[in-house]
Amino acid sequence: NAGVTQTPKFQVLKTGQSMTLQCAQDMNHNSMYWYRQDPGMGLRLIYYSASEGTTDKGEVPDGYNVSRLKKQNFLLGLESAAPSQTSVYFCATQRSSYNEQFFGPGTRLTVL
Amino acid sequence: QKEVEQDPGPLSVPEGAIVSLNCTYSNSAFQYFMWYRQYSRKGPELLMYTYSSGNKEDGRFTAQVDKSSKYISLFIRDSQPSDSATYLCAMSNFGNEKLTFGTGTRLTIIP
Numbered sequence: 001n002a003g004v005t006q007t008p009k010f011q012v013l014k015t016g017q018s019m020t021l022q023c024a025q026d027m028n029h030n031s032m033y034w035y036r037q038d039p040g041m042g043l044r045l046i047y048y049s050a051s052e053g054t055t056d057k058g059e060v061p062d063g064y065n066v067s068r069l070k071k072q073n074f075l076l077g078l079e080s081a082a083p084s085q086t087s088v089y090f091c092a093t094q095r096s097s098y099n100e101q102f103f104g105p106g107t108r109l110t111v112l
Numbered sequence: 113q114k115e116v117e118q119d120p121g122p123l124s125v126p127e128g129a130i131v132s133l134n135c136t137y138s139n140s141a142f143q144y145f146m147w148y149r150q151y152s153r154k155g156p157e158l159l160m161y162t163y164s165s166g167n168k169e170d171g172r173f174t175a176q177v178d179k180s181s182k183y184i185s186l187f188i189r190d191s192q193p194s195d196s197a198t199y200l201c202a203m204s205n206f207g208n209e210k211l212t213f214g215t216g217t218r219l220t221i222i223p
Binding site: 004041043092099101 | 118120155161209211213216
C-alpha cells in the first residue's frame with residue numbers, strides 16, 4: 001500500500017501562473033486535509049474534506065481552491081500564484097472518529 | 113495568542129540524555145493529545161497519542177498530559193541520533209476531527 005502520495009514533489013512557478021497539487025490515498029479514509037508548513041508558523045490548515053464531494057475552508061484558504069470528486073483524491077489549486085504561497089504543502093488523511101492523521105511526503109512549491 | 117504554544121528550539125542534547133519537549137494550550141475543550149515526529153524533508157508521522165489526562169509510555173517515549181495546567185510533555189529516554197527531528201504537538205476536542213498543531217521543536221541529538 002502506498003498510503004498517501006503527493007505529486008509533484010517539487011515545483012517552481014512564476015507569479016500569476018496556476019497549478020494543481022494532487023493528493024491520492026489508498027487507505028479508504030473519509031477525511032482529507034491540505035496544510036501548508038512555513039518556518040515558525042507550524043502546520044496551517046488550508047482546506048479539508050470530511051467526505052467525497054464536500055469541502056470546507058480552514059485557517060488560510062485565500063488564494064486556493066480544492067476539489068474532492070473521488071474519495072481517494074483531493075486536489076489543491078492555485079489560480080494565480082503569489083510569492084506568499086511559497087511553502088511546503090502537505091496532504092493528510094484521517095479515518096472517521098479517529099484523530100490520527102496520516103501525512104503525505106509533501107510538495108515543495110516556490111513562487112518567483 | 114496562539115491556541116497551542118510550543119518552543120521552536122532548536123534544542124541540542126548529547127546522546128543518551130533525557131529530552132523533555134513541551135506544549136501549552138489555552139482551549140480547555142481539548143481532549144485528544146498527540147505528538148508527531150517529522151524528519152527533515154518528510155511528512156509528519158504520529159509518535160504518541162493520549163486521551164485526556166495521564167501518562168502513556170511506549171518504549172523510550174513517555175507522553176504526559178496535565179489538563180489542569182493545560183500542559184503536555186513528551187519525554188525521550190536514552191536519546192539516540194536517530195531521534196533528531198522536529199517534534200510537533202497536536203490536539204483536538206471531542207467531536208472535532210480537525211487538529212490544532214504547535215509550531216514544532218527542532219531537536220538534535222549529538223553523538
